[in-house]
Amino acid sequence: MSLELATAGESHGPALVAIVSGLPAGLTLDREAIDADLRRRQQGYGRSPRQQIETDEVEVLAGLRQGRTLGTPLALVVRNRDHKNWTWGMNPWPPEGEPQGKGTKPVTLPRPGHADLAGVQKYGHDDVRNALERASARHTAVHVAAGAVAKALLAAIGIAVVGEAIPEHGADTAAVDAARKDRDTLGGTAVVRATGVPPGLGSYARKEDRLDARLAFALMGIQAVKSVEIGDGKELASLRGSAAHDEINTDKTRMSNHAGGIEGGMSNGEELVVSCSMKPLPTLMKPLRSVDLATGEPAEALVERSDVSAVEALAVVAESAVAFELARAAKEKFGGDSLDDFVAAHRAYLARL
């Protein structure tokens, strides 16, 4: 059974939900490790005050018994603590009583760079909030919880995945301070590295099997990410073949790793290196020009509590996305209804290599 992830949840709704199916039975999960990743996602210089309201913690509703997976769908929940301020505005049911709290008035001022305008046009909403609540990156929290589960599966076969922000743009504290002072925002770049990846995850057989294509899809699916590079990426275009390709030692390792550990859509046994870059965040405290959808008149865009930079968080979200995709590829390659079967298949494969 393939490893799959489905999620639901709005930014200020009651909770974020994920269902992870296809996990082998017998995998031990550590609640502390999942919560530690959730906390990492909330950190970073330049985050909004929302992060002080939320203290994300995972709840497990199904698929786990006494800390070990059952081989059945794993249901994860991360509650939105801020929902208590939105119980009228974001009530799943028609709310009773007088409007109170936040989200009671329709938003009609779409932000350039956000999902607001195209979202209301596409779905026929007259309140931008109906689009922005799901478009928001808040639900990356539950992706990070699922990524932590994927990392536990990968650890069983010796694969470790770590993401970090590149210290420039939105990860530079002086640049963040300056942008905050100007009521502006920043973007930035995160790099994710995975060690212990055996050769042969992914395949050249079909384009949808290619590990590079799958990682690009996973990373491009993160809000605000506008470019993905595998290994030296775009820089390779300016090199000669003699400088670009990773020559092979007799023990089948490489003399360099420009390819970032992927050739022919498969892992090649070297460290996997992928990076992704996010554009500057669209919500500016000094708003950009827009239109009031209620009147058709020129207006300033919505100003809502927002990060100045989220690149440190991006690093954690990207790490989770890469971990989930690697776990999916590993599950495909090694199968196994139980963790023991999965690990044994991995061991037998390495012995054959």
Ligand SMILES: Cc1cc2nc3c(=O)[nH]c(=O)nc-3n(C[C@H](O)[C@H](O)[C@H](O)COP(=O)(O)O)c2cc1C
């Ligand atoms: C971890 C993370 C945090 C984000 N925080 C914010 C934020 O506080 N304010 C904002 O305007 N955009 C934020 N974004 C980006 C928006 O969600 C994103 O730009 C928007 O959904 C439009 O999608 P697009 O940029 O892919 O076109 C964040 C993105 C990520 C990955």
